[in-house]
Amino acid sequence: MKFSAKPSILHLFCIGAIVGLATGCGPSTTNQESESAAVTEAPNEPGMELLWETPAELTTNESVHFEAGDGILYVANIEGGPDEKDGVGSISKVSTSGEILERDWVSGLHAPKGMTVMNDHLYVTDIDELVAIDLATGEITETYEVEGAVFLNDATSDGEKVYFSDMRTNTIHYLEDGEIHTFASEQKNINGLRIGNGGILYGLDAEGLKQYNSDGSFEIINSEVTGGDGLIILDEKTFIASRWAGEVYLVQDGTATKILDTTKEESNTADIGFIPDENIVLVPTFFKNKVAAYSLTY
Numbered sequence: 001m002k003f004s005a006k007p008s009i010l011h012l013f014c015i016g017a018i019v020g021l022a023t024g025c026g027p028s029t030t031n032q033e034s035e036s037a038a039v040t041e042a043p044n045e046p047g048m049e050l051l052w053e054t055p056a057e058l059t060t061n062e063s064v065h066f067e068a069g070d071g072i073l074y075v076a077n078i079e080g081g082p083d084e085k086d087g088v089g090s091i092s093k094v095s096t097s098g099e100i101l102e103r104d105w106v107s108g109l110h111a112p113k114g115m116t117v118m119n120d121h122l123y124v125t126d127i128d129e130l131v132a133i134d135l136a137t138g139e140i141t142e143t144y145e146v147e148g149a150v151f152l153n154d155a156t157s158d159g160e161k162v163y164f165s166d167m168r169t170n171t172i173h174y175l176e177d178g179e180i181h182t183f184a185s186e187q188k189n190i191n192g193l194r195i196g197n198g199g200i201l202y203g204l205d206a207e208g209l210k211q212y213n214s215d216g217s218f219e220i221i222n223s224e225v226t227g228g229d230g231l232i233i234l235d236e237k238t239f240i241a242s243r244w245a246g247e248v249y250l251v252q253d254g255t256a257t258k259i260l261d262t263t264k265e266e267s268n269t270a271d272i273g274f275i276p277d278e279n280i281v282l283v284p285t286f287f288k289n290k291v292a293a294y295s296l297t298y
Helices: 007-025 031-040
Strands: 047-053 061-067 072-076 091-094 098-110 112-118 121-126 129-134 140-144 152-157 164-168 171-176 179-184 193-195 202-205 209-213 216-220 231-235 240-242 247-252 255-261 274-276 281-284 291-297
Touching: 031 098, 061 193, 061 247, 061 274, 061 281, 072 112, 072 281, 091 112, 091 121, 112 164, 121 164, 140 231, 164 193, 179 255, 193 231, 216 281
Parallel strands: 112 152
Antiparallel strands: 047 291, 061 072, 072 091, 091 098, 112 121, 121 129, 129 140, 152 164, 164 171, 171 179, 193 202, 202 209, 209 216, 231 240, 240 247, 247 255, 274 281, 281 291
């Protein structure tokens, strides 16, 4: 309804009095508070922003492991052929700001790939062996030959066992009390492994992202990110998975979102690492011979 006559002064006074009485009796709400209540912050778009890169001196680096105990990044450099027992592979130590501290902290390996820490030792997969390195000294203290192994890849630990994958025999093994056991077989092209809360094992293979039960059975959490390489667990429903060719995905509540693509630059994204307190994803670039650090938003 529309009125053509202008309101009288008395009319305006009455309206003002009524409004004043109402606001005086009820809770006070300013315009600023009303606007603030109406505005909700938009959620952050998931993504990765480059922070730093090391010098290109880490030859065919395949894996990065951040060790919270000493604040060091350990980098596995294949250097020669990825399946050749040539003795030219190495492990480097890098600071969390990208400075190469010791280029050849450990040398004489073949084609080192996945790494994990248990009982003050760095465990590294090396084609058909699992190698234990003393973190304090850099000395190789034990080498475990894995019968029938062809292409050992990623590694992870729950504090009692070291789990590791063989991509070409489609097998997950584990080391416990000095003995090698088989955890799961027929896991096609199994690569990335990571232990989550409660000792639950997760893995990446040709079928996607899997959550394993204690008997080696599994359920598929996401079937989009197939052929994954590195795996990070943010919480029980949130993961980061990399594909070697240059793609990194955020998997949240079963849905995958690509958050990095460096395929055009031909910069690989192999077995990624993570600094949890700073939300930094560590990317080994393989043929680019450097580690790149990215700030993660999700």
